Amino acid sequence: MPIFRIEEVVYGVEDTGEAARFFTDAGFAPLTGSGGVQRFRTVENQIVTIRPVDDPALPPAVEPGSTLRELVWGVEEAEDLDVLAEHLGTAARRDGDTLRTTDPNGLALGFRLMARTHAPVHLRHPNQVDHRSRINARLTPHGAAPVLRIVHCAYNITRARNEASLDFWCGPLGFKAVDKVLDTGTFLQSEGDVEHHNFFLCFRPDRAGINHIAVELWDFDAVMEAGNRMIDAGWKESRRPGRHTLGSNVYRFVHAPCGGRLEFVADMDRMDKDWQTRVWEKNPGHNIWMIKSSGPEPTGAGD
Numbered sequence: 421m422p423i424f425r426i427e428e429v430v431y432g433v434e435d436t437g438e439a440a441r442f443f444t445d446a447g448f449a450p451l452t453g454s455g456g457v458q459r460f461r462t463v464e465n466q467i468v469t470i471r472p473v474d475d476p477a478l479p480p481a482v483e484p485g486s487t488l489r490e491l492v493w494g495v496e497e498a499e500d501l502d503v504l505a506e507h508l509g510t511a512a513r514r515d516g517d518t519l520r521t522t523d524p525n526g527l528a529l530g531f532r533l534m535a536r537t538h539a540p541v542h543l544r545h546p547n548q549v550d551h552r553s554r555i556n557a558r559l560t561p562h563g564a565a566p567v568l569r570i571v572h573c574a575y576n577i578t579r580a581r582n583e584a585s586l587d588f589w590c591g592p593l594g595f596k597a598v599d600k601v602l603d604t605g606t607f608l609q610s611e612g613d614v615e616h617h618n619f620f621l622c623f624r625p626d627r628a629g630i631n632h633i634a635v636e637l638w639d640f641d642a643v644m645e646a647g648n649r650m651i652d653a654g655w656k657e658s659r660r661p662g663r664h665t666l667g668s669n670v671y672r673f674v675h676a677p678c679g680g681r682l683e684f685v686a687d688m689d690r691m692d693k694d695w696q697t698r699v700w701e702k703n704p705g706h707n708i709w710m711i712k713s714s715g716p717e718p719t720g721a722g723d
């Protein structure tokens with residue numbers, strides 16, 4: 421039953437024009453839209469769909485305003501959908517090529533065969549003392565680096581639904597807890613993935629709704645440049661850039677007009693099936709490091 425990755429995120433938004441501008445500025449590739457529906461793709465062919473907040477085609481919202489309305493997961497084989505359908509039983513229904521259900525928090529979920537395209541590896545070659553991997557070559561800005569892939573969704577839940585949520589995600593859906601932080605939430609990895617997490621159930625805000633979607637860029641420089649580009653375009657940063665403690669990725673967060681935030685990431689940990697769940701009594705802290713500045717602190721860190 422290998423759920424491999426996030427295949428599509430569907431937002432219901434109050435201002436589709438602003439949301440479309442946001443995803444274009446962030447480096448998603450626009451696809452042809454119709455009837456007020458706008459769609460974007462990553463290099464690895466995951467889809468962001470934007471619909472008007474009152475579009476009757478959308479599943480019910482768990483919070484008011486612009487927010488995530490459906491999270492669709494990609495599976496590797498058609499038979500995987502049959503196994504998932506069996507595990508979910510009457511809680512799931514077939515809807516064309518998609519199997520649909522709802523998680524204990526009211527978040528609408530879909531599952532379908534993934535349509536992956538592979539992003540070519542794009543590495544910069546570092547120099548350090550006598551290790552010289554870049555000779556007679558200068559670095560230049562990445563410029564408008566594309567969004568390679570959506571790597572995870574962080575979802576806020578109520579504390580009361582934490583155990584039921586874990587039972588659901590780690591039960592019929594087959595996710596594994598990579599890091600379980602007893603005062604914050606659980607970093608989950610789907611069976612087909614090696615990413616440190618591709619779903620995070622966060623109960624610290626103690627309310628249900630979207631926290632953020634994270635997208636992978638080439639490297640540290642691309643993440644820093646993307647944040648600068650978003651600020652230049654008028655979008656607001658929600659926390660200072662840094663490198664996370666759990667996951668080890670560098671990050672920049674910006675507030676998103678579709679609800680929650682968008683996180684640009686690079687260089688995240690990969691955990692294979694030998695990894696044993698680590699349980700933390702207390703949150704070990706957000707950052708290995710974070711940019712310090714004498715300027716005002718960004719607001720709305722979100723977790």
Ligand SMILES: [Fe+2]
Nearest residue numbers: 572574634683
């Ligand atoms: Fe994240």
